[in-house]
Amino acid sequence: MLEIKQLHKSYPIGKDKLHVLKGIDLSVQSGELVAIMGSSGSGKSTLLNIIGMLDELDEGTYTLDNVPIVNLNEKKAAQYRNKFLGFIFQSFNLINYKNAVENVALPLYYQGFKRKERMEKAMFHLKKVGLENWAHHLPNELSGGQKQRVAIARALAAEPKLLLADEPTGALDTKTSYEIMDFIQELNDEGKTILIVTHEEDIANMCKRIVRLKDGVIMEDKFVEQVRASQYV
Amino acid sequence: MFDLDLWREVFQSMNMNKTRTLLSGFTVAFAILLFTLLFGIANGLENTFNGFFKDDATNTIFINSGQTTKPFKGFKAGRKIQFKNEDYQYIKDDYGNKVQYITSRIYKNLPASYKNEKSSYSVRGVHPDHQFLEKTLVYNGRYISEKDIQEKSKVIVIGRLVAEDLFIGEEALGKYINLAGIQYKVVGEYRDDGGDDEERIIYMPLATAQQVYGNNDYVDQINVGYNPAMNYDQALSFSSMLTKQLKKRFNVSPRDQRAIRVRNMAEASKNVNKMTGVLGILILVIGMGTLIAGIVGIANIMIFVVKERTKELGIRKALGAQPKSIVAMIMIEAVLVTAIAGYFGLLLGMGVLELIGDSLKKYFITDPSVSTGLIIGATIILVISGAIAGYLPAKRASKIKPIVALRDD
Numbered sequence: 179m180l181e182i183k184q185l186h187k188s189y190p191i192g193k194d195k196l197h198v199l200k201g202i203d204l205s206v207q208s209g210e211l212v213a214i215m216g217s218s219g220s221g222k223s224t225l226l227n228i229i230g231m232l233d234e235l236d237e238g239t240y241t242l243d244n245v246p247i248v249n250l251n252e253k254k255a256a257q258y259r260n261k262f263l264g265f266i267f268q269s270f271n272l273i274n275y276k277n278a279v280e281n282v283a284l285p286l287y288y289q290g291f292k293r294k295e296r297m298e299k300a301m302f303h304l305k306k307v308g309l310e311n312w313a314h315h316l317p318n319e320l321s322g323g324q325k326q327r328v329a330i331a332r333a334l335a336a337e338p339k340l341l342l343a344d345e346p347t348g349a350l351d352t353k354t355s356y357e358i359m360d361f362i363q364e365l366n367d368e369g370k371t372i373l374i375v376t377h378e379e380d381i382a383n384m385c386k387r388i389v390r391l392k393d394g395v396i397m398e399d400k401f402v403e404q405v406r407a408s409q410y411v
Numbered sequence: 412m413f414d415l416d417l418w419r420e421v422f423q424s425m426n427m428n429k430t431r432t433l434l435s436g437f438t439v440a441f442a443i444l445l446f447t448l449l450f451g452i453a454n455g456l457e458n459t460f461n462g463f464f465k466d467d468a469t470n471t472i473f474i475n476s477g478q479t480t481k482p483f484k485g486f487k488a489g490r491k492i493q494f495k496n497e498d499y500q501y502i503k504d505d506y507g508n509k510v511q512y513i514t515s516r517i518y519k520n521l522p523a524s525y526k527n528e529k530s531s532y533s534v535r536g537v538h539p540d541h542q543f544l545e546k547t548l549v550y551n552g553r554y555i556s557e558k559d560i561q562e563k564s565k566v567i568v569i570g571r572l573v574a575e576d577l578f579i580g581e582e583a584l585g586k587y588i589n590l591a592g593i594q595y596k597v598v599g600e601y602r603d604d605g606g607d608d609e610e611r612i613i614y615m616p617l618a619t620a621q622q623v624y625g626n627n628d629y630v631d632q633i634n635v636g637y638n639p640a641m642n643y644d645q646a647l648s649f650s651s652m653l654t655k656q657l658k659k660r661f662n663v664s665p666r667d668q669r670a671i672r673v674r675n676m677a678e679a680s681k682n683v684n685k686m687t688g689v690l691g692i693l694i695l696v697i698g699m700g701t702l703i704a705g706i707v708g709i710a711n712i713m714i715f716v717v718k719e720r721t722k723e724l725g726i727r728k729a730l731g732a733q734p735k736s737i738v739a740m741i742m743i744e745a746v747l748v749t750a751i752a753g754y755f756g757l758l759l760g761m762g763v764l765e766l767i768g769d770s771l772k773k774y775f776i777t778d779p780s781v782s783t784g785l786i787i788g789a790t791i792i793l794v795i796s797g798a799i800a801g802y803l804p805a806k807r808a809s810k811i812k813p814i815v816a817l818r819d820d
Contacts, residue, residue, distance in 0.1 A: 232729065232814040252734045252809070260731025271726045271817060275427030288731040293416060336731070 179371055180206040180229070180340065185238035187224055198224045200394040202238070206373065211366040211404075213382035214375045216391035223344065225391065226375045230263055230342045231255045243339050260288050264333030268345035270325040272317040278328045279304055279313040285336040303331040307361065323354035330361065341365070341372040347381055353410075359384045360407035380405075417736070421743045431719070435712040436752035439793075442705025443753045446698055446789065447760025447781055453694035455768070455779030457687050470511070470641075471544050472650050473674040474633040474657070483664035492661050492670045496621075496628040499538075501660070502635060502653070509649055512636035514538035517620045517629070521591045523613065525577040532573060534590065534613045536620025544636050545603070547614075552584045552599035559616040566619075568599035570610035588613075593623060643677055650675040702792060705753075709800035713745050717804040724808050725816020734809035741808060745801025746794055753793035757786060 187199040198221045206212055216222040227233035228240065231250060240247045242262055250258070264285075265271075272281045283300035291299065304310050307327040317325055326346060333341055343362070347355035359381060366372055366386075374385060382388050383405045390398040425432045476492040499515045517536035522529065541547070542554045549568065559566055567588065574583040574597075587594040595615065603609035621628055635653070637646055654673040655665065663670040717724075724737055764779050 227814050230729075232812065232817075256728060256731050256733040259729060265729050267817065271722070271729075273723050273726060275424065280423075284727070285730040287416060287420075288727075288733070288736070293419075332730070 179208040179210075179243060180204070181239075181241040182229075183239045185225075185228065185240065186236045187221075187228060187233070188236060198394055199228075202391075202394075202396060204389065204396070204399075206371065208371055209366070209369050211363070211372050211386045212374070213385035213388045214373060214391065215377060215379075215382050215388055217377065219393075220391040221394045222375050222391050226342055226344055226373065229340075229373065230265060231259050256288075260285060260336060262339045264336055264338035264341045266326070266329050266333050266341065266343035266346045268348035270317070270322075270329045270349070272325060272328060272332075274317050277314050277316050278309060278320065278331075281317070281328055282332045282335050285332060289336060300331075300335055303335045304328070306334070307331045321354075322350050323357060326350065326354075326358055327361070330358075330365075334365070339371065341370055343372065343374045345376055346374060347376070347378065355381065356407045356410040360411050363404070363407055414739075417739060417743065420740055421747065424740070425744060425748070431716060432748060435709070435716065436748050436755075438708045438712060439705060439749050439752040439797075440756035440759070442701060442708055443756030443789070443793070444760045444763075446701040446705065447757055448763060449701060450694060450698050450785065451760065451764040451768075451779040451781050453690065453697065454781065457690055457694075458778050460683055460687050460690070469676050469680045470637050470639050470646065471676045472635045472637060472653065473672075473676075474635065474653070475631075475672045475674075476661075477669045477672065479663055479667055479670040481664040481667045483667070484662050486662055490670075492663065494630040494633055496630060498657075498660070499630060499633055502633065505656075506635075506649075506653070509638050509641070510635055511638050512540035512543045512634075514541040514544060514634050515617050515630040516541070516632040516634060517617060517624075518631050519620065519624055521613075523573075523577065524589045525586065528577045528579065530573075530576050532611055532613050534567075534615060534620070536617040537614055538617055540636070541614070541634070544634050545609075546605075548602040548604075549599050550602055552597070554599055554601070555614055555616050560618045563618045563622050564616060565593065565595045565623075566598045566616065567595040568601060568614040569597055570612050571600060571602050572607060572610040573613060574600050576611075637677075643681060646677040647675060650677075702789075702796075706796040706800055709745070709749055709797060710803070713741070713800050713804040716744075717741065717808040720808070721811060721816045724811055725813040728811070728813040729817065737809040738802070738805040741805035742798060742801040745805070746797040749797025749800070750790070750794050753797075754790060757789060761786075 182202055182204040185199055185202040185204075186197070188195045188197045190196075202225060204225075214222045214225060224233065228235050229242075231247060234250070242258075245258075247258065273284070276284070279297065279300045282304055283296040286296040286299055301310065301313060304313055307330055309324060309327055309331070312320060312324060312328075317328070320328065346362070347358055350358060355378075362372060362374070363384060374381070376382055383402060384407050385402070386404050387401045388398070389396060474494075476494050479486065479488050479490045479492065482488045494515070496515070499513065503510065503513050514537050519534040519536070520531060521534045522531050524530075535541075537555060538560065539555050539557055542549070547554065550571075552568070554568055555566070558564075567590070569583060569588070577583070577588065578586065583597050583600055586597050588597060589595075590613070601610075617630075637649055641649060650673050654671065657663075657671050657673075658665055658667070661671065724732075727737065761781060764781070768779050
């Protein structure tokens with residue numbers, strides 16, 4: 179599913195370079211639920227951005243669903259993002275002047291679906307996250323948990339191969355966090371491959387595998403006994 | 412290619428961000444409003460200048476007489492020079508090939524009455540050629556004829572406003588007006604583009620005026636329309652030769668500026684042409700300046716708009732928006748806002764010109780307006796400038812890395 183070999187990434191800081199990722203090897207199979215952990219500055223967000231094609235790697239190889247991700251121009255990156263990836267962000271990143279169903283339909287617009295089809299699909303995914311009654315509300319009329327569920331519905335709408343979540347519970351309280359994790363676990367049960375960047379141990383323990391990063395290298399990579407979030411909800 | 416969904420995106424963005432749309436629209440509308448007003452007023456100024464000469468033929472030479480200011484050939488200074496019919500005949504005979512029209516003029520100011528309506532009018536005794544030199548437009552009846560002069564008929568041609576004043580709602584043609592005690596038959600009515608004063612004049616045959624009001628053959632002024640085939644320099648040398656010959660004829664010093672005065676319209680109209688030319692360039696510079704200021708304003712707003720939308724554009728890119736769709740979206744919005752707001756400003760400007768246009772006459776601004784061609788041109792320039800103003804920021808926006816745009820701040 180996902181294959182990363184000897185990945186290096188550095189950022190220029192003035193005349194110096196900050197070596198953020200120093201040779202990462204990571205392989206993720208289809209259907210996995212992986213937590214990427216690490217303190218701030220460990221390089222976990224950079225890794226996620228490279229996986230998400232939001233950033234480019236300096237050295238190494240990256241293959242996604244047997245497609246080598248190299249020399250991406252803007253247009254190709256956009257196409258791949260649209261085809262392969264669904265994003266869930268800490269701050270939701272909904273478009274504030276579009277209502278819930280329009281936000282969910284946006285990736286479908288960029289996939290070229292007709293308006294009617296878009297709206298039907300978007301409604302379907304909104305129903306899946308239990309928000310069909312909120313379809314025509316603007317984001318600022320929704321609670322944090324509801325916003326994140328709209329964002330998840332949007333990530334699912336494009337039917338991506340891989341879901342990338344960057345601190346999906348970072349802006350939510352514990353109860354709402356567990357509700358979101360419960361939902362993510364359900365998605366994983368259905369066979370979705372999901373990568374979660376987090377720094378919270380309890381959230382990481384709800385995944386099936388934890389990859390710990392420190393100073394740009396993988397310190398630990400282990401499979402864990404999954405804690406079901408449903409028992410806290 | 413028409414993409415309904417793209418337009419829907421644009422309309423939603425404009426509709427849901429009303430303040431932004433209105434603010435940018437206002438800037439554009441204001442620039443175009445100023446542009447229209449300036450252009451209109453400048454056009455009005457030009458109209459005024461042109462209007463000064465519109466009512467008279469531009470190939471006219473006016474010849475007036477006065478008192479001598481210098482002693483010459485034994486004559487004392489202060490002698491009055493009086494033109495007579497023989498002087499008219501002299502110019503007509505000696506310069507026939509250079510003269511297209513020629514007329515004498517006598518000025519009188521007489522009380523006029525018809526039934527109970529009374530007023531006082533300027534009355535001119537003239538030759539038939541006067542019609543062409545003054546550009547008098549007879550719309551009813553006829554003008555003074557050669558026969559009227561030979562027979563010294565008591566007929567008159569009255570201006571539109573004379574007819575309005577004296578014949579309230581009545582047909583004037585064929586009626587008799589009493590001018591200082593003598594009845595004259597109205598044989599014609601005329602219009603004149605020279606303004607109201609020019610339409611409050613009564614014309615009568617020169618010979619009639621000479622007989623009734625002095626019983627002499629005196630003439631106040633001789634007007635000559637030179638052959639239009641002559642160019643500017645030939646016209647000037649013709650009028651200076653005429654001056655020299657007339658001075659010789661009346662024994663006036665060649666350096667006497669008062670006794671015989673010859674005014675050639677060619678000179679004045681050349682100056683006016685120069686003036687309107689300079690005015691035209693000024694208008695162009697001002698208009699272009701305003702327009703450029705407007706375009707810079709639009710560009711500024713678009714940069715701000717893109718900055719404000721950075722995050723949204725980042726989200727769109729993360730969801731798979733291609734750079735060209737970002738560019739198209741921002742450009743369509745820019746062009747749409749510019750075109751609509753600009754057109755609104757244009758209409759507003761034209762409305763304002765229409766409203767205040769008449770009250771500006773005392774400031775030398777006549778009929779300030781903008782032409783259809785200018786409107787179309789300005790609209791096209793608007794749309795193009797909107798596209799240019801939108802393109803550069805849009806191009807930059809399409810290059811924003813989603814990761815930069817999505818960074819929490």
